Amino acid sequence: MALECINLEHVPASHTIHAALFQNIKNASFLHQQLLAGNTEFEYALIDASVIISRLHALAAIYRAVNDLLGNKLRSRNVHSEIVFSLSPNNNIAESFRRFGISPETTSLLVIKVSTPSSPAAGEDIQSHLSKVVDGEQVDFSDGVLRAMTDMVRVKKIYKLNYSSGVNGRGKENAVYGSDRTSQDSKELEMLILGSMALRGATN
Amino acid sequence: MEVDTSLSQSSSPVPLPLILQRPSVPAILIAQGAEALLFRSTYLLPSLPCALKYRPSKPYRHPTLDLRLTKHRILSEARVLTKCRREGVPVPGVYALDEGAGWMMIEWVDGEVVRIRLNEWLSRRAQEGVPQGVEDGKLVGLMRRIGSAVGRMHGVGVVHGDLTTSNLMLRPVPAEGVNGGGMLDGEIVLIDFGLASQSTQDEDRAVDLYVLERAFGSTHSKAESLFTEVLGAYEKSFKGANIVLKKLEEVRMRGRKRSMLG
Ligand SMILES: Nc1ncnc2c1ncn2[C@@H]1O[C@H](COP(=O)(O)OP(=O)(O)OP(=O)(O)O)[C@@H](O)[C@H]1O
Numbered sequence: 001m002a003l004e005c006i007n008l009e010h011v012p013a014s015h016t017i018h019a020a021l022f023q024n025i026k027n028a029s030f031l032h033q034q035l036l037a038g039n040t041e042f043e044y045a046l047i048d049a050s051v052i053i054s055r056l057h058a059l060a061a062i063y064r065a066v067n068d069l070l071g072n073k074l075r076s077r078n079v080h081s082e083i084v085f086s087l088s089p090n091n092n093i094a095e096s097f098r099r100f101g102i103s104p105e106t107t108s109l110l111v112i113k114v115s116t117p118s119s120p121a122a123g124e125d126i127q128s129h130l131s132k133v134v135d136g137e138q139v140d141f142s143d144g145v146l147r148a149m150t151d152m153v154r155v156k157k158i159y160k161l162n163y164s165s166g167v168n169g170r171g172k173e174n175a176v177y178g179s180d181r182t183s184q185d186s187k188e189l190e191m192l193i194l195g196s197m198a199l200r201g202a203t204n
Numbered sequence: 205m206e207v208d209t210s211l212s213q214s215s216s217p218v219p220l221p222l223i224l225q226r227p228s229v230p231a232i233l234i235a236q237g238a239e240a241l242l243f244r245s246t247y248l249l250p251s252l253p254c255a256l257k258y259r260p261s262k263p264y265r266h267p268t269l270d271l272r273l274t275k276h277r278i279l280s281e282a283r284v285l286t287k288c289r290r291e292g293v294p295v296p297g298v299y300a301l302d303e304g305a306g307w308m309m310i311e312w313v314d315g316e317v318v319r320i321r322l323n324e325w326l327s328r329r330a331q332e333g334v335p336q337g338v339e340d341g342k343l344v345g346l347m348r349r350i351g352s353a354v355g356r357m358h359g360v361g362v363v364h365g366d367l368t369t370s371n372l373m374l375r376p377v378p379a380e381g382v383n384g385g386g387m388l389d390g391e392i393v394l395i396d397f398g399l400a401s402q403s404t405q406d407e408d409r410a411v412d413l414y415v416l417e418r419a420f421g422s423t424h425s426k427a428e429s430l431f432t433e434v435l436g437a438y439e440k441s442f443k444g445a446n447i448v449l450k451k452l453e454e455v456r457m458r459g460r461k462r463s464m465l466g
Binding site: 007008009010011012013056059060063064067071073161191192194195196198199202 | 223224226227228229245246247248249250252279282283285286289290297298299300301302303304305311
C-alpha cells in the first residue's frame, strides 16, 4: 500500500496533498514525542484515525486548513497543525490536538502532508521517510478500512451527536431511509460532523 | 480558464468569488438574487456537487459595514442550517464557509422548487380537463408534507422569514422517481435561510404561515383552497401549533385591514 496523492476541488495545483494510513502502530510514543520536540523532519498532520469516520471527514479538515492557509488565516502553527485543529467543533486548539492528534496510545494513524510552494515535498521522499519512521502496517486510505478503526462512541461524544436518540431525532416519517439504513445513518452522521467543523469559530 | 466560460460571457458580468477561480469542475450559475448568487459547484471531490452561495460586496455600502453585514449573514444562515439539520428538520447540510470571502457551500439538493412542480402539475391537469377537487390526492399529500416540514422547523425554534413555494424544494425519493405521475412526489427540503432567525414567538411563526398562504394564493390560486391541509398537518407537528393557528387569524385580519387601507 502506497502513499496517496490527492487533488481537492478548489485547491490550487501548487498545493498537493499526500495521505497515508497505518494500523497496528507500535511507536506512537516516539512519533508523538517528535511533534512535541518540534522536530522539523516531522512536518505532518498526525491524526488518530480512531476519531475519523470517513475519507470525506478527513478531506474536509484538510480543505479547511488549506483554504485558511491561502487566506492567511491560520490559527495554529502551520498548515499541518491546522488540519488537526480543523477537525474540531470548537476553538480550543490544545484540546483539538489532544482529541484528534496522535497520542502515545494511538494504534491507527492517518498521516497528511501538504506540499506547498514554500515547502515543497515529493511523494517518494514522503513515502520513504514514513516507511523508515513509522513502525506499523500501511493500509488503504479508504472508507472501509477507516470504518473498522472508528471509535463511534467517542466520535459522537466529541461532536455532541446523539441525534438518533433525541426527541427531535430524524424520525422515520420524514427521512425516507431505504433498506440500507445503516449506511444512510452514517452519511447523516458525516453531514452533521462536516457542519460542526464548518461552523467552528462562528460565534458572533 | 477553469471556470465555465458561459458565465464570464453572459450579458451582465457576474462577479466570481476567488474560490471559483481555482481549479474545479466548472461552476454553473443557478440563480442571481438581489443579495446573493447561487452556483452549482463541487465540494472536495469532482463527484460531490454542492450549492455555493456567494454574497458579493455592495459597492454602494461602506466597505467596513459591508464586510460586517456579509459575514453576519453568511454565519447566521449557516448556523440556522446546522441547527435545523441536527434537530431533524429537512434542510441542506453545511459543508464549508468563508465568511470573510462571502461564501458558503451547502449540500446540493436534487429536484425542483415546489412553485415550479406545482405549476407544471396544475397546468397539466387543466390541459387534461380534470376538474378542480377531483383526484387531488397527490396535491393533498404534498400540502400535508409541507405543513409537517414547516411545523418541524418551528418546533425546533426556527422561523424562516421568507417562506414561499420557491423556498421549498421537492427532492425525489429514490424508490419513486419523478416521472410516472409522481410530479408532486418527493421529500420537502426547506431552503434559503437568509432571512431566518431563531425564535419561538407565535407571532413570528404565524407570519411565516401567512407569507406561505399568500404565496399559494398569488401564484397557485387553484391550490389555495387546499391550504387547510398545510395547516392541518402543521397543527399535528409540534406542541403549541394550535396557538400559532389562532395567531394566524389575527395576522390575516391585520393583513386584510392593511390592504383595505392601502
Ligand atoms: N441547496 C440547494 N440545492 C439545489 N438548488 C438550490 C439549493 N439552494 C438553492 N437552490 C436553488 O437556487 C435558488 C436560489 O437559492 P436561494 O433562494 O438560497 O438564494 P437567494 O439568492 O437568497 O434567493 P432569493 O434572492 O430568492 O432570496 C433556489 O430557488 C433554488 O432553485
